[in-house]
Amino acid sequence: MSDKLVIIDGNSILYRSFYALPLLSNSEGEYSNAIYGFARMINHLINSEYDAILVAFDAGKKTVRHEWMEDYKAGRSPMPDEFRMQIAYIKQFLEIMRIKQHEQSLYEADDIIGTMAKRGVEAGYHVDVYSSDKD
Numbered sequence: 001m002s003d004k005l006v007i008i009d010g011n012s013i014l015y016r017s018f019y020a021l022p023l024l025s026n027s028e029g030e031y032s033n034a035i036y037g038f039a040r041m042i043n044h045l046i047n048s049e050y051d052a053i054l055v056a057f058d059a060g061k062k063t064v065r066h067e068w069m070e071d072y073k074a075g076r077s078p079m080p081d082e083f084r085m086q087i088a089y090i091k092q093f094l095e096i097m098r099i100k101q102h103e104q105s106l107y108e109a110d111d112i113i114g115t116m117a118k119r120g121v122e123a124g125y126h127v128d129v130y131s132s133d134k135d
Contacts, residue, residue: 003051005120009109009131010057010101014038014090016132018083034086039093041130046097052125054116055094055101056109 017037024033045053094101102112113129120127 002124002126004049004128005052005054005125006045006048006050006128006130007113007116007120008042008045008053008055009113009129009133010038010055010090011109012131012133013041014087015083017041018080018086023082031082031086032089034083035089035093038090042094042097042099045130050128053099055099056112056116057091057101057103058108059103059105 014034018034021033021037023031024036025031042053042055091101102116103109104112110131110133113131117127117129
């Protein structure tokens with residue numbers, strides 16, 4: 001039986017957690033709903049049958065997809081500040097949990113996921129992908 005790898009679309013799961021839960025904050029006014037939802041999901045995966053976990057993140061606003069399509073994501077609303085402030089805490093949480101994370105300038109998490117899933121299969125892993133994206 002091959003080892004099992006799960007690759008997580010960090011941005012996708014963070015957004016999903018942010019919008020699925022009420023806007024929570026601590027006593028200092030720092031928002032935590034995306035952190036809470038994301039951490040619960042990661043803890044569930046840690047206690048599952050996976051041998052390795054990788055979380056992929058978008059690295060920035062400009063990607064190669066913008067070069068291919070001029071109006072790529074043109075209708076998308078800007079990221080809420082309440083969401084943006086939680087990203088650094090999620091990445092810190094992953095570091096503390098010793099979970100590998102990857103982002104690369106000019107590429108979206110989707111691109112990283114596709115590449116790493118292919119490499120994982122080629123290396124003999126059974127690969128699962130967690131994302132709410134449809135692309």
